[in-house]
Amino acid sequence: MSASWPVALVTGASSGIGETFARHLAREGSQLVLVARRRSRLEAIAAELRDEHGTSVEVLDADLTEPDAVDRVARRLRDADRPVDLLVNNAGFGSHGAFADTDPVREADEVRLNVIAVQQLAHAALVAMRPRRRGAILNVSSMAGFQPQPYAATYGATKAFVTSFSEALHAELAGSGVTVTALCPGFTRTEFADSAGVSESVVPALLWMSADTVVDAGLRGLRRGRAVVVPGVGYQLTAAVSRVTPHAVTLPVVATAFRRRLSRDAG
Ligand SMILES: NC(=O)c1ccc[n+]([C@@H]2O[C@H](COP(=O)([O-])OP(=O)(O)OC[C@H]3O[C@@H](n4cnc5c(N)ncnc54)[C@H](OP(=O)(O)O)[C@@H]3O)[C@@H](O)[C@H]2O)c1
Structure with missing residues (x-):
């Protein structure tokens, strides 16, 4: 089978949505570069995909909250001898709680991973893709980006950045042969819930x-060159309403729901 993207680099490929992207892309014949911190998990997934699909899989262990590690992955994306056709900027985590009660170091890491790494890797990918007039970037955002998230303030703000950034690049690159897409899932069964504190x-x-449903929708949207993809009809309706309803109306409702959830979790 000839792959839509001969070589794809996926961040956060050691579990959840990123691992599922890696599995779907390997099945379609893409060669892969898998990025995350847990090298042993990446190696196990890589060995399985090489065995099952006969595809080549590189493993890059990198903590993308660290500038040196981001640089290392960026260099791989810019390597003209080994061009990457698709970047899936997926690694991310969420925190929750009243902002003043959160750990400021972890909150800063969340911004470094969900925002700075996404921005820097997109830049490296575009520097390589634009002259080739070919390539795609898929940034995994979230439904949380359509609406400020009281009690998950940093997470919502990082995902608002990812969606806005992706839409802007999508418009900048119109007609260039390179597309940028934001994928905005709702609740998806992965390891994310543990870190985000969502029971x-x-x-x-x-x-x-x-994760399969989310990844199928993401790949379909990528093929169509969409700016924003929201998997699931229910979430599409919610996103449409969020985009047109003033925050002054929605914020008190969201804040009350989160406050109730936090006090239920605490009690
Ligand atoms: N699950 C949901 O409900 C949901 C909904 C909307 C959006 N999303 C978004 O989907 C994306 C993937 O999340 P998921 O649900 O698949 O969660 P997950 O199962 O927890 O996967 C997160 C991935 O990111 C990697 N990662 C975490 N910290 C990292 C770091 N510092 N450096 C490099 N890699 C790191 C993890 O690998 P290592 O631990 O090995 O580094 C893992 O591979 C995230 O951007 C998340 O915000 C998730």
């Missing part, structure tokens, strides 16, 4: 999606 039991079952 599956407090979110109605109907709202949870599988």
Whole structure:
């Protein structure tokens, strides 16, 4: 099978949505560069994908909150001898709680990973892709980016950045042969819930999606060159409403819901 993207680099490929992107892309014949901190997990996934699909898989262990590690991945993206056709900027985590009670070091890491790494890697990818007039970047954002998130303030703000940044680049690059897409999932069953402090039991079952559904929607949107992809009809409606409703109306409702959830979790 000839792959839509002969070589794809996926960050956060050691679990969840990133691992699922790696599996779908390997099945379609892409060669892969897998990036995350847990090298042993990346090696295990890489060995499985080489075995199953006969594809080449490189592993880069990198903590993308660290500028040197981001530089290392950026150099791989700029390497003219080994061009990358698709960058999936997926690594990310979420924190929650009243902002003043959060750990400021972890909050800063969240910005470094969810924002700075995404921006720097997108820059490196575009420097290489633009002269070739070919390539795609998919930035994994979130439904949380459509609306400020009281009690998850940093997370919501990082994802608002990712969506806005992606839409702006999508417009800048119109007609260039290179596309940039923001993928905005809602609740997705991965390891994310542990870090974000979302217990599956407090979110109605109907709202949870599988990583496969999210990745299928992301790849479909990428092929169509979409600026923003929201997987699932229910979430598409919510996103449309969020985009047109003034924050002054939605914020008190969101704040109350989060406050209730926090006090239920605490109690
Ligand atoms: N799950 C959801 O409900 C949901 C909803 C909307 C958006 N998202 C977004 O989807 C993306 C993927 O999340 P997920 O749900 O798949 O969560 P996940 O299962 O926790 O995966 C997160 C991935 O990011 C990597 N990562 C975390 N910190 C890193 C660091 N400092 N440097 C490099 N890699 C790092 C992790 O690998 P290592 O630990 O090995 O580094 C892991 O591979 C995130 O951007 C998240 O914000 C998730």
